[in-house]
Structures are given as C-alpha cells and as structure tokens.
Amino acid sequence: MEHTEYTIEEMDKALEETKKQIFELLEEKKYFQCRDELLGCNEVDIAEILQEVEDEYGTQKALMLFRTLPKDTSVEVFANLDVDEQVAIINLITDPEIQYIIDELDFDDMIDVLEELPANLVDKILEKTPKAERHLINTFLKYKEYSAGSLMTPDYINLKKEWTVREALDHIKEVGMDSETIYTCYVLDTGRKLIGIMSLRALVIMDDSLIIGDIMREEYISAHVDDDQEELSELFKKYGYLAIPVVDNEGRLVGIVTVDDILDVIEEEATEDMERMGGVIDSDDKDYLDLSVLGHVKARLPWLMLLMFSYFITGGIIQSFEDALSSVICLVTYMPMLMGTGGNSGTQASTLIIRGMATGEVEPSDALSVIWKELRISLIVGACLSLINYLRIAFLEGQPPMVALTVCVSMILIVIVAKIIGALLPMGAKLIKLDPALMSGPMMASITDMISLMTYFSIAKALLHI
C-alpha cells in the first residue's frame, strides 16, 4: 500500500472519506463491497465505523457488518468497541459466536466484557470454560474497580533463572503470541515469587550463552493488586516503564499492567478532577452523549442544591445590611464585581494548587511557602485592580471619593483572602483525605462570596458611617 497521507489531518480526512463511502454502500445494500472497504482499515477504525453505523442505522445493521468480517479480525474489532456496543452484540449473537469471541479475546479485554454482562449470562459463558481458567477469571472479576488488580492481565512471559538467553528466546518464540507484552519478561522462583525482570531488549542484545539469573535486573518497581490506579499511573509517569508487575501480599506475581492501559487511566483521572472542579459529581465514566438526562441531573443537581444553600447564607448577610444598602444604593452596583473577582482569584489559586498536587509537585507541607507566595501575588494583583477601579468610580462615574475608597480597600482585602483560602482549601482537603478537586470552582466561589460580602459591608460601614 502506498501511503500518501503524511499529516494527521490528512489521515483523518481519508478516514472520513472511507466512512462516507461505506455509508453510501450500506444505503445501496452492497454489503460485500462494504466489507472490502472495512478490511482496508485498521481494527480500531473498523470499530469506530461500526459504532457510527449503529448510531445511524441501529444495532442490527452494525451486527450484520460485524458478521461479514473474518473471524480473527472480528475479535480484534470487538475488543475495540465501547462496552455498550459489546454488550449489545453479545445479546444478539449465538452462543457459539459468544464462546468464540470470549475464548479469543485477550484476557484483560475479556474480563472487561464479563464485568459488564449480567451474572446469569456470565455463568452461562463460563460453563464451557476449563475449570482452571474459570477459577482465574473469577479471581480477576473480584478485584476492586480502579485497583491495579482490575487493570492487569495474567498473560505475561515468565522465565526461569537457570535458563540461558537462548533458552529464554526459544521459550518466548513458543508462547509469545498469546502474551500481552513480550518486551518485559518476569523471572519467578518455584513459589511464583517475582525475583527479577528481564527486558527483551537485553535478551536480544546479549550473548546467547549467558544465564538469566546472572543478568536479570533484581531491582525493579512493582505494585500491589490493591494499589489504586492513580498511584500506579504515577509510577508509570515517574519511571517511564512499558509494563509494571503486580504482586500479592506474599510477593507472588499475579499479573502485569501495560502502559497502553495507563494512557486511559491518566485521562480518566484528569476528567474526574475537571468534573469535580466544574461542579459535576460523578458521571459514572460515561461519555456526555451516552449519559441519560436523569444521569446528568443526578450528577449536577446535588452540587447546585448544596451551593444554593450557601447562597441562603449569602442572602442572610445581605439582609442584615439591608438598611445600610438602601441608604447608599449605589453600593449594590459594585457587589457583583467584588464577589466575582474574589471567586475568580480564589479559583485561580485553587486550580494551580490542585493541579500541582495531582502531578505531585505541591504537598500540604508546602503550605507556608504557598501562603507567602499568594500574599505577594495578591498584593500586586489587588493593587492593580483597585487602581483601575478608583479611577473609574471616582472620576468616570463621579461617585463620592469615600465610595471609591470603600470599593478599593475591599478589593485588595478580598483578593488577598480569596487567594490564600483558594490555595489552602485543597491542601486541607488532601490532609483529611478528601479529593482536593472538590474544593475548587463553585465550592470556592460560594465561600469567597460570603467573605467578599462581609468584607465589603464592614468596610462600607466603617468608612461611610452608615
């Protein structure tokens, strides 16, 4: 095949072109031409196309196309479908077809599918599986969600320490096809305890007669089955490995996690943080369009409700200053600006701190240097904003100088307090083991709102004698 697309944009265009063609062929019911077009694509792209066919023409049509694929391609494509589509297909195809797919899928992909199926269907599928494998599958199904155990695969290559490099390579040649990765191999003792790792790179480069036990790397990084996926992804980022072995309480190797699964974890964790910062509670890892209206309501209403109660307090603060406000009604004009600037200042600080803690750079123990930094930043920022406001209020709007002064003094104080609280809140949350991301955005804004109003009204009372 001659490649004529060099940029990613050109590749995307070519894929869109293929999709259009397939859709046209489908309309004309030319299924076998469709199939030929599909087979020119990468399995990942075929899965994407099938999903769009399902959205457009329904599951039956997608299934029909799926069935025209050669058996081994169909398994690869199946592994790349979204979980919803996988379950939809499983529910429509025959038992032998299900059995074939389940048998041929990589172990970790199979576990992902089984986790989504109803228990009775899983039992039916597992009936025909050999006892030893059934036992293994059941163990894997029991690992906690978001743990290293739930991400790993048992399809790794293990070597014996008394083998030569040549023997190891021959072993890999024999079993390498079924393994998730062959690029890192694991050396186990007789009790299946991990005693060393060996990269395929070293095996290929080193002399054939060397003994594995002499050349294996005995210092390695491992994780425990119960370790959280977020911590695991930190290890991958920090050390740059392609795979990390996962051990149980006795140090026995139970599986490995490969870097391609970690790409998704990093993205999921960032999504979770962003959603929490944006005041969305838990979208169930579902995509925006896939989540139902009620699911969206469930993810959003509790936060809005909680925040609304905080506005009841804000409202109370205003009420208690109502007399002062009605005597100088123009003070109301500047309320949104002061509250808004306070919220924005706080959000800036908390965003930077939350991200700093997520990437491991800022720790709660840095609190003092963070406060000192935020204090200096907010003095400069507050002064700039105040100056502009003084000019505008006193000269452009012609308000009494004391009103302008009230706004300006409040502004500086609000920016300082908001920035320091914005930085400290996420740190405090981390100390008490809450997710720092909960402490930004809307949460932040409603706390600074109260502080801003109290500050503003107190200063107004003092300076304007109202």
Add this chain to the structure above:
Amino acid sequence: MEHTEYTIEEMDKALEETKKQIFELLEEKKYFQCRDELLGCNEVDIAEILQEVEDEYGTQKALMLFRTLPKDTSVEVFANLDVDEQVAIINLITDPEIQYIIDELDFDDMIDVLEELPANLVDKILEKTPKAERHLINTFLKYKEYSAGSLMTPDYINLKKEWTVREALDHIKEVGMDSETIYTCYVLDTGRKLIGIMSLRALVIMDDSLIIGDIMREEYISAHVDDDQEELSELFKKYGYLAIPVVDNEGRLVGIVTVDDILDVIEEEATEDMERMGGVIDSDDKDYLDLSVLGHVKARLPWLMLLMFSYFITGGIIQSFEDALSSVICLVTYMPMLMGTGGNSGTQASTLIIRGMATGEVEPSDALSVIWKELRISLIVGACLSLINYLRIAFLEGQPPMVALTVCVSMILIVIVAKIIGALLPMGAKLIKLDPALMSGPMMASITDMISLMTYFSIAKALLHI
C-alpha cells in the same frame, strides 16, 4: 536484593526513609556513605533526591553528590533532573564534564537540554561535535515547540526489506544499545522513505529465514513533523502503539516518538485545559513553586482584568434598575443566589462539553442533540431548585408570594439559558479554532451573570409592577 515492599505506599515510605538517611549523612559530611546509599536507588529516585538536596542545601552540595556518582549513572540521573537543575549543573561543571554528558545523553534528552541553554553555550558545546551530528542537532532545535518534531528522537532502528529475520536480529544486536526503542523497527527504501514497520515481537517469534519485505506491516499510522503534540497523543490513545514514526513532506522517516514521552504530553494538555478553565492564562509549563511571583501575576492578572471589565457591564445593568431595586430592596438578597446558580449551571455544562471534546467524544456537529439534552436537564434541575426556593421565600421568610414567584420563574429561565450557553460557547470556540477551555469557569460565569441579572430584573418589573 530481597524486596519486602509490595504496595506503592510501602515503596514510598522506604524512599522517604532513604532520603532522611541521606540528609543525615550529608549533615555529618559523610559523602561516601551518602553515595553508597544513593547507588542503592533507581536513577529516577536519585534525581529526585538530588533535587531535594538542592532545595535544602543549595546547588553546590547537590553538585558535590552528583560528582560522586559513577559516570554512566550520572548521565542517567542528569537526564531525569528538571530542566532548571540541569542548566544549573551545566553552568557549574567543567567543559570536559559537559561534553561527556552531552555525548552520552539520549538524543531527545540532549535536545531538551540544549533548548534551555543560552545560544553561546550551545555553540561552544557543538564546536566539538562532528559536523554531521551538529547538522542534525540544529535541524532538531528548529522544530516548533509542541510539534511531533520537538518530541521525536532520530535513534530508531531501520531495516532493509531484502534482509532475513536472522539478519535483522543480528543488526539489532549490533546497534540496539543506542536506540531509543528496539521494539518497533522501521523498513526504509533507498530514499529513506518509510515503506513498512516490523515489531520486535514478530521478529522474535517468526522463522529466521523469512524475508522482511514479505512480512513487514505495510499499513501503519504515522505523523508529520509539524503535527501538534495533542493530535499525536490522540493517535497513541486511539491505537495503543508504543511508538509512532514521524515523516517529512516527502514521506521520509525523520524520527520516532515513543509512548513514554506521550504520558507527559497527556498530562500537560490536561493541565493547560484545567488552568484555562480556572482562569489562569499560561504558566509556561512551570511548576507552581518554580514560577516566580511576577510570573504568577502575569498568568493571572490579565484574566482578572478582563473579567473585571465584564463586571463593569454587570454594574451598569444594576445601575439602570437602581430605582426598582430601592423600592423593593429585598430583591437584592436573592441576586447572589440567582447569579451564582446561573454561573454554576453554565460551568457544569461547559466542563462536560469541553472534556467531551478533548477526549474526542463530542463534536460541534452534535450541537442540536446537546441543546435538546441540556434543555431537558435544566427543566428538571430548575424546577427542583425553584420549588425549594418558593417554600423558603414565601413561607420561611414570609415574603409576598409575588416576590417568591419572581425568584422562581427567574431561576428556571436562568438555569435553562445558562446551561445551553455553557454547552454552546465551547463548541463555538472550537469552530472558530479557539481553545474551548477558555470558555468555561470565570468567562462563563461573567456572561451568565449579565444574563441572570437582566432576566431577574425584567421579570421583577413585569410581575411586581415596579
């Protein structure tokens, strides 16, 4: 070495323990014991420890420890230091030491260091480099920041299509040590044009006598040197590859990008999005604590300033309704709640849409189904919030029913408009090639603030006849 730490937490604790010990040894000036402790650690951890030594005791002390390391370890450690520390060390060590480090670093790490050094120092270093390599280095230094070209390395393995598997493996054995990855090899024609790829897995598993040209994969994914790193990371996530080849306009292979560099890109892109959503403009890829006070001011003041101008408009809206407000002063009490809820509702929608677009799930072409979804969500959410407010305002606070009704009708309308605008703004931004992340958080809030006030006051005027 016997491993007794199985969980990531235990490993972290052991590392902290080692750090403490090294710090104590440093205080007692036992440098060689320090060195022995250090050498028990992974290179990545040594780099981390040196950085903490620098923070605590200054660059001189860190440099002293750095110099006690064996030469090959020291290069590995150097590659894992932050850029600031790398430059600090380069500025303090002798020319032969610099030359040694530069020669031994992986090509892509070397380019990263050179990019940070002042031009005259780079020229001095390159003086002693062979002409061909100097030319290559200069080419790499010219690739745009954040492009595929800036991430790639030229240290890949290339094979000839007429070779046998055995010949290929022998070639890899010979040159594999200096290559960034040997797990994917590239088949080039005589014009250095990429014609196929070959995984080491296939080479190791397949028969020795097969010919590369017959078994290589001719359908592969490639990127162009000018492609953006964000698009490139999408390719890695989508197809799950360990490395992606990078070609020029003529399809000639110029380098490869490996997955370990992409982990950082995914994180950087998420950080950038979060910062923009949190109203921080550009932190220069610097960590929170490393960025100076003025740097922070530069990253935050422009946004605050811009948003403040939007509050001038909000203030103007309030001013024009000042008479109405002073006649029913209690309306002021509910202003923060309505503005806040509007902002929060909009932020929720925009956060979900921005993230959906970043992960490739939502497209601007989905606008209609997004509007329809947001409309239904906001009707339910708005109705719930209004009901609670009606009960509170009319019964708990004993305000006139018409005031309660004003607030409730405004609430529903504000939630609907805010959610739809919140969803559409980021999509619009993407259409005109602006970063959608700029359209959330503070930006969103200031737009919904204006809409909320206008809605509230108009309804108040109509219902309360003021």
